[in-house]
Amino acid sequence: MNEEKEPLETRVSRLGGYLTRSYNHNKPSLLFAVYLSEFHRADIEKNIRKVLHEQGLEIVEVDAGKYKNLPDYLSSINSKNTVFFVHNVEKGFPDSLQYLNFKRETIAEHQIKVVFWVTEEELTRISREAPDFFAFRNRVVEFMEVPISDGRRTELVEFAQDTEYKSLDEIKSSIELKEKLLKELSGEDEISGYLLGYLGILYDQIGSYKKAIEYYEKALGIVQEIGNRLGEGTNLGNLGLAYSDLGKVEKAIEYYEKALAIFKEIGDRRSEGIGLNNLGVAFENMKNYKDALACFLRAKDIRTDIKDPNFKTTEANIKELKEKLGEKEFENLKTDVAPKAEEIVKSLLNKK
Amino acid sequence: MPEEFIVADNLDKAWSNFDPIYPLPADCPFYVEREDKPLNKLKRALLREHRQPPKYFFSGHRGCGKSTELNILAADNEINQKFFVIKYSVKDVCDVNNLSYIDVLFSLGAQLFIGYSDTGKELRPELIKALEDWKNNVVEQVREEIDSFEGSIEAGLKGFFISVLGKFRSEDNTTKTIRTKIEPRLSELIEQINLIVADIEGKEKKKVLILIDDMDKPNLDQAKKIFYDYNTAITQPSCSIVFTVPISIFFSQEFTAIRETRFFIPNVKLHYKDDKNRKSEKGFKLMSSFIFLRMKEDLIEPDACEYAIKMGAGVFRETARIMQISADNAIAKERSRIIKEDVVRAESEIRSDFKRMLSSKDYDILKRVCKNNEMYGIEEIGHLLHNLSILEYMNDETWCDIHPTLEKLINL
Structure with a gap:
């Protein structure tokens, strides 16, 4: 979150320096080290451990999930040259937050030197829910970079693709982290592609459709360049959704159709189901009920066929269309469309 | 308090003297009496x-x-x-x-x-x-x-x-x-x-x-x-x-x-209501003595000191924290004197801490408070007073302002 970043080695030596200085002056030290990646944390800890050992300091690892009353526990096993590294902070929540808040003086009185290794989310909760304790902090050092190596790709991809956030704040904070990560990943096209695409989704979720489109377009550029056809289809589909949210339904249809053509080509039926459902909604918005119903029926067939639980969404869309048109008109339309739904959809896609 | 109270003549000792954690005991030479006592x-x-x-x-x-x-x-x-x-x-x-x-x-x-x-x-x-x-x-x-x-x-x-x-x-x-x-x-x-x-x-x-x-x-x-x-x-x-x-x-x-x-x-007033540019000399003087009772004047450049006082918002612990971080920054750069760059870095770190505490709707309140320095309903700003993102000052009337490190954040 800091605007200007120092090199990693500087921050490592700074954390080590802070603890050593506390030791020399017999002062307590309450530090927070914020990290993004567990792998990275392990590396940093190793480096700091080395610095501290050279100064005669001993590190004691503490699992916050096991000791909720951390101030009392730390003071019971503290010695002058002990530095505590506290992990798993979230596992002690919410009880540990209360102990920390109300017993912060215990940490000061026993000259405890402690580093809380926390994620951004954990630190946010501490600052909000244990404010008196947080007010005692000496400083917060950030280790938010993500090292790239083959063993870590899966985790990175998972993080890049994570859009399951509940509140506006969580989404904003995820956007901030992903944008930061993006800056650090120049040259990492595959993960950057994911990040750009999922940033688009997050911006779409908070209603910043133009920003979402900007990200989808960038993502599209990357996936096209590296020949990721599924990614291409997904980003085209997402562009369709964003234009639809902006009320530009014709433009949305254009993108959905392009996306669908790709999903068909690569045989991704799940995505095809999604694409058809969305295209149906767009036609419905254009009051083109015939094409809408054809898309919904095809989407329902595909989704039922592959047992995609989202077939219920399509069913709901069909039901809504039925309510809109009235039963009689709907049945007439269905009788007309159902036997040739596949044909209608095919001609829609072929006309481009 | 584990150590004696001696005016620091080097940054390492200054770092120690700006420990933000301890309240001072009675008769402590680091104590500064506020103007309005x-x-x-x-x-x-x-x-x-x-x-x-x-x-x-x-x-x-x-x-x-x-x-x-x-x-x-x-x-x-x-x-x-x-x-x-x-x-x-x-x-x-x-x-x-x-x-x-x-x-x-x-x-x-x-x-x-x-x-x-x-x-x-x-x-x-x-x-x-x-x-x-x-x-x-x-x-x-x-x-x-x-x-x-x-x-x-x-x-x-x-x-x-x-x-x-x-x-x-x-x-x-x-x-x-x-x-x-x-x-x-x-x-x-x-x-x-x-x-x-x-x-x-x-x-x-x-x-x-x-x-x-x-x-x-x-x-x-x-x-x-x-x-x-x-x-x-x-x-x-x-x-x-x-x-x-x-x-x-x-x-x-x-x-x-x-x-x-x-x-x-009250917090020590560093500027006047509705006029951020009009400095309260008395407030700055008091916070200067807070700093120089703990360390020698030549350990910090004058513009860095003024900036640290401003960013400390007239709250003693906040000022101690910003000074301790600035001293640490200077030591890391192997300097024997704190310069403004060290304080700016500390400011940025403290701003980041606030960012974690604030929710989206808090920003609207902060913008309003920053603009007109008026107190709003306590129900609305109580939690912001608690976390120090809004601070109260008093002279003839009570007014408030946002923590100075947040100004950059809300003007983004």
Whole structure:
């Protein structure tokens, strides 16, 4: 979150320096080290451990999930040259937050030197829910970079693709982290592609459709360049959704159709189901009920066929269309469309 | 405090002197007296003759020096000439996470008894007998529900008080039972307290003054209950009492009934209302002495010092923190003097900490406060006063502003 970043080695030596200085002056030290990646944390800890050992300091690892009353526990096993590294902070929540808040003086009185290794989310909760304790902090050092190596790709991809956030704040904070990560990943096209695409989704979720489109377009550029056809289809589909949210339904249809053509080509039926459902909604918005119903029926067939639980969404869309048109008109339309739904959809896609 | 108070002549020592954690003890050479001497107002009020022993409510922002000021008050000569002083932190004797007005009253009586016993003196035998009877009664009542209660209580009255406080701190169920037994006969507890007060006052030829620190630490709902709903009960003891209270309660409408009995430690004003560019020279001077009592002037460039004062917002702990981080930054760069770049980096770090605490809707409030420096409804800004993103200043009127490190954030 800091605007200007120092090199990693500087921050490592700074954390080590802070603890050593506390030791020399017999002062307590309450530090927070914020990290993004567990792998990275392990590396940093190793480096700091080395610095501290050279100064005669001993590190004691503490699992916050096991000791909720951390101030009392730390003071019971503290010695002058002990530095505590506290992990798993979230596992002690919410009880540990209360102990920390109300017993912060215990940490000061026993000259405890402690580093809380926390994620951004954990630190946010501490600052909000244990404010008196947080007010005692000496400083917060950030280790938010993500090292790239083959063993870590899966985790990175998972993080890049994570859009399951509940509140506006969580989404904003995820956007901030992903944008930061993006800056650090120049040259990492595959993960950057994911990040750009999922940033688009997050911006779409908070209603910043133009920003979402900007990200989808960038993502599209990357996936096209590296020949990721599924990614291409997904980003085209997402562009369709964003234009639809902006009320530009014709433009949305254009993108959905392009996306669908790709999903068909690569045989991704799940995505095809999604694409058809969305295209149906767009036609419905254009009051083109015939094409809408054809898309919904095809989407329902595909989704039922592959047992995609989202077939219920399509069913709901069909039901809504039925309510809109009235039963009689709907049945007439269905009788007309159902036997040739596949044909209608095919001609829609072929006309481009 | 683990070390002596010597003006630092190098950044390493300066780093140590700007430890943001400890409140200063009385007579500490690092102490700076505020221009408007807020403590003196409270002291004068206490020294005045009263028909009824007064109850005062004391508040200020987190880190503004409340505990330091209370330490000084407790050690003040004039105060000690007039009063037998008991000062304690409610956090040390009760569970502030689960605090009721009964715990507060019990702790008050207990601390008074323990504090007087610790001077080596004794209360008159008839009173000891009456207290023993009351204690036996409480033990008997609680034992009806918790068999093991009597066995877990130390012998003697002092042992009883210490044991029960220990249970308040750590045993939720026992605490509840004790409360249910004491509450219906609250007047008995208050009567015991008042008897102790009267006896001490008679023996010492002094009034009794109790300073209760950290009453601003319970969560807001509990604090509201204690200070609004049970105000009458907690102000019943017949001795002078100073309670610390949470800042948002302090400024709330419901609390105006006790307007005359509240004392506020304001933050040091660094600029004037509605005019950020008009510097308060007095405020800057005071904060400069705060810095230079702890380290030599040549350890920081003048523009860096001015910037650190500005970013410290006139709150002592915040200024200590920004100075400590700046000293650390300078040491990391192998400099022997703090330059503005070190302070700017510290500023950015503190801004990041705020970003974590603030939610989206807080930004709108901060923008408004930054623009017109007006206090809004306490319900709306109470939590922002708590986390120091909004700070209160006083001269003829009360006004507020956002923490200066946040200006860049809301102008983005």
